Amino acid sequence: MNKKLILLLALFVSALAVMGVEVFGSLPESRDLPTIEAITIPESEYDRLTEDGNYLKVVDDIVTEQTPRMEFAFSIDPMPSRHNLTVRTTHDGVSADIDDINMMVYVYFDLSALGEVVTIQIRDRESGRRVELVLWFDGADEVDVPGF
């Protein structure tokens, strides 16, 4: 046994401590808040609406080989509300993260997925409400907008 191992053990115990206290020692979230009634994407974050009522954004100049990522804002109504937001994409090479504190979605493209049209869906598990944003490349081979 050596000092490095003990340091690693201390790190492990610390992580365990935080998890243990979270699971067994923290108060539950308040259930008094109302659920979400609408999820919307502000006008500044999309270019036009599709026939299906989905939002569409052209990203040729935003998502490039040098910066294969983008982010967009969204809002929920009412605020504050009880929610459990998740985000999904329609392409394996595109991942997304949702920040429900700052109301932002971060989208990451694999280099192999650059140029592919992809739909990002934000969904609230508590209320079942959802919204979709299509990220469109003008030079894309595909014509059909992929959906869920």
Added chain:
Amino acid sequence: MVERIKVLMILQLSNKMALKIDNKQRLAANIALRLLVIALISIAMVVVLNVLNNILGIIVNAYFVVFILMVTQLFAIISATVGLMTDLYENRENTLLHSYPVKNDEVFLSKMLVYYLHEIVKNSFLIVPLLIGFGWTNQLSVYYYLNIVPMIFIIPAIAVLVAALLSVPLAMFRHFLSDKNILTLIVALLVIGLMFWLVMRVVGNIPTPIRITQLYSQFTRSINRFMQNAASYGLVYTAIGLLLYGIGIVRNYAIVLGSLIILLAAVVFVSRPLYFKLASRSMEHTVEKVHKSKKGTSKNLFVTFLVKEWRIARRSINQLLNDYTILIALPFFMYMLNYIFTNMRLNSTGNQLVLVFNIIIALLLVTASNTASASSITTEGTEFVIMKTAPSETRTMAWAKIAFNLLFSTGIILISFLLFQIALPSFSTTHRWLIFLLVITLNAGHILWSFQIDLLNPKLSDYAATGSLSGNPNIAKSIAGGFALSLVFGAVAAVVFLTIENSVAWAVLFILAVPFVLLRLYLFNSYLKAYFIDIEF
């Protein structure tokens, strides 16, 4: 020249590994075993990368590879720099190698090549499985795997060349500090203070109240963004990541090979000419001793030995800091953990768990720091037998050593808790100082225990021959004992804090801790009286 370098390399390698091959079957089995280990690590990497990608939400793509390469190679460069500072300039074999009919450049080159081989072997067990695992996870083409082959040689070469360059100014800086103990102490304190301030700034950015589930998603999001942004600053490692992924292969190979040539040229024109000058510097005469004759004798033997310990510590601040490095981590751990705990919405069980985990972590770190006690007699080396010939009660030196270690470690623990108090005043003051009292009580018992381990089996001749404590079994035993002590008291704390009132729980812990210290004191005293006289070189 090539033949001389080959001989020099064999001489150095034979010190590190068994080179004589008696049995070809055994050699083949050895190679097969190593390949099997690499294959097993690769499978483990596939599992880990899949868990990261599919369960933990960390995106495993080309930028992930660049980021992991950057991080692992940063550690590889730090480790190689420290290793080369010793291997190139301070290794005891230098005296022997330079006495051979060879040129200084040949010694330098042979040392660099030996280190490079060592890095290739090391990398084959980490970077290669990682790259294979990454390729499998992302179902990359056969060209990806073909590109891994040159990387087996290129990645360690970059690390060793950068380390060779960095080791020159660092060796000079170390040499500069070698006779300036006060300056070393000031530099160390400034670095620790700066690190603590940085930790406070980083931890202070966590949004409160802390909700771990949200914090986790924010954490993964930050990691993903950070990895993508970091790839822009990855220099040669970005080029390696992209070429592995099949992007701009010619351009990125040109960048990698160009970087290698520039590094090689820098080593040839900067490190090589300075090598002999630095390697032949002796530290022996760096301390200018001003001897002032002083009349007077101490009547108290204990005080004499205690003053001696203080003088040794003052003259070797580096060693002292090295002995207590892990204890310096204590305020960092306590601050970070308790910042999170105090900003969580805790129920009564949560408050009790906070106390239990604080006790376990503080004990783990404190008891792992008593290595100085577990090597107190060993580090006397050849001087121990001379000291024993003195016509007095020389076993008093053991008590002086214990008193010094006890005072020093208690001082650092006190500073840690004071820092903790200043940085996080919202934590209960009563509990904070009760944890402090419990920790220093058990630490006293563990110091006695550690010293007893060394007393019963000191490695005087080993230390005298090598000057190193590496692989010392007494230190390992002391750390293992401390670990066991932390677990036992952690378990007792968990039971008592979760079942009975706090005041009674504290009483139970102290009722167990105080007899433990008294028992260790009694045992140590008995063993000291019985065995000190028998210690031989």
